[in-house]
Amino acid sequence: MMKEDNFGTKEAVSLATLAIITKVFYTSPFVIVNSLGTAAWYGTLVSCIVSLLVFLLLYQLMKRFPGDDLQAVFMKVLGKVLGRIVTVLFSVYLLYYAGMNLREFLEIIKAYILPYTPPSYIMITFLSVVALFAFLGLEVLARFSYLGLWIVLITMGLLLTFGSTYYNANYIKPYLGYGIDKTIIYGVLRSAAYQEFILLAFIMGSLQGLKNFKRAGIGSILLSGGVISISLLLYLMMFQYTVGSENLSGLFQISRSIYLSRFFQRVEAIFLFIWVISSVVTVAIAFYISISIYCKALNIGDHRPLILPFSFLTFLVAFFPKNLTETVEFHMLFIRQYSSFVVYGIPVLVLVLSLILGRKRVESRNEKV
């Protein structure tokens, strides 16, 4: 079986947080502002709270099978055949997730920076780094995330601070946006935007225990909620809900608008660094876990021979959408809004089944269920 190295809670928090907050660099801000208006900044907190509740349910599931990864739990609760099918389903979903995130990255980078560069050129370059991470293993990716998160948070903080010349707190009025009911419903639906914490359950073996898993899950969800909420708040305070629902990339637009003095302007190049770092980590973790759980489900000992085929598949998936509109209005909408029925639904269903069937890990040498 595959051997995955260990890392600490901080690395796990970084990994999940970076994967969650990356979407704030893309089309998410305008989608949320378009739906929630001035309530967007706390609408995301509703999603955050729902995700936290789902995580606590997931924790309950994982607690019943201490030491097991989520795909092992699937096998034990659903049986080997169904468990494998569900695991492969998750693998396929993560591959799709990686491909679509890559496509969204491509769309934004083509819109703002490299309009005439062939998409395949950008994707192959990007996927090479992702494949390299998959080759080097989870520990390298996790440790890179820990470093990357600091860079991303500090740079984001600086950029948002530099944009302060435009902020106007009155732009978040009326405070209830399009209505509290709509905010709550949309917030619950949009909880899938925090789904990346699920990935932690697939790498339980590297987290060194349930306690670390719990800390990493709660920590990453809360930290991401804070970062996304603050980003949306400042985005609204700069563009209002009107223009805020027009910008393709909210934070990139903030960075393009920074003008502190004649000397200090046009700083969006800084933004590119954090954008690429977090995008690479997001795609890489989904890509790696997609291969990893596929190998585990089919008892493949080494994941490395699969890196190239999976890279090719990700490349293909990224070409599914015909255009930006299809990427945003169908694929990203599915991933960030409706995938919760699958991503959250399955683990919760497995928890219910394990409770009904009374299945849990028996602490014996035979690990009999």
Place this chain on the structure above:
Amino acid sequence: MKRYKVFCLLLILLCWMLAGCSPDLVEIDEEVYALVLGADISANNKIKITLQYPSYKGSGGGGSGSKSSGGGGGGSREEIGVYEGNIITTVEASSILEGINLLNTAVSRQISLTHCKLLVFSEELAKQGVEDYLAPMMRYRDMRRIMHVIVCKGKAESFIKENINTIGESESKAIELMATQSLNNGLFPRMTFIDFYRNMLSPYEQPLTAYAGINDFSKLSSGDEETASPLKIPEGYLPSEVPRKGAARRELAGTAIFNGPKMIGVLDSFETRCMLIIKNQFKRGIVTIEDRKAPGKVIPLDVRLGRKPVIKGYFENGVPIIDVRVNIEADLGAIQSRVNYERLSLVEALNGQIKEFFEAGLRQTIDKTQRLNCDVFGFGEYIAGNFSTIQELEAYNWKKHYKDAKVNVTVEANVRRTGLMFGSKPLKSSQ
């Protein structure tokens, strides 16, 4: 060893990739960077745009405005658009982007808008509506939303031709500094495209831009007239009317105010200051008031805001009420009469006079905007807090109801410092 070889191969590959070997690669001297974009009404097509870009020959390289023959098949340099080291070209087309493409038929380098500093709308066009021009400026990647926006009297093309830099070598620096002069005098607003566009969509406030024009220097008296030098206070000017001579002909004074995409009126330079005070955008400026103890004499004051204006918006019996409280601080710039206003007994009277002066100015400006039903102050931001949801706010439509609002203005004034003197002794003469 094999690993090192792979590593070296990767490095070589990276060098190739990072060097920008893609169709987006543009050598810096393959492009020419437009600094000013002007828009006029076109007779033959949808739009008429004028671009100003440097000739890269130094400020005098373009011939310093000389009309000597040269280039372009023998026409004068102005005929081919060469003005003081800048090239000014105009084109009619169906859209801005198409127009720029068309210009590339005559310009040897690709025209880029990435460093465009200023967008100029002609007044005539602004009055018809600028919505057709906004679309590409928000969407097209080359356009920077931090460029400044102005409306000029007359044609934008003529204004750009007069946009001549008289100080320093850098035209782009001159344009940026010119726009930020607002921070030093408050005689016109500093309006970036991002603010202009946002306000056009905003439910809270109406858009505005700086108002510009060309001064033919005719307002300046020749000095031969026999007059009693009448005192004119407060001084409110519109562009082309500032009594001056020398320096560039183009000038910015006052504000063009819009209702949605259409310009509907102007504020003169004094009213502009009052507006900026309420908007908390007035940094500093010299304001002159008449000395009540010595009519005909003046007291120039270095004025700034003491603190951010306190504005409250609420409803009373269905009528929107806006309370504005402004705190103004001033330093004495001069006392022509040599009356000792520094003394405790007189400084309060001076504070009272400054308070009345600004209250009247603010009142006059607010009344003018209410007559035009154009909330350029952003009072809607404070009214918005009275609505729970966006649907309610938009259904009420503050921009429609601004004229019905009751606006109460209170000013606190405080002369903080007295310059480098604390008292003036009378001048002595033999008479």
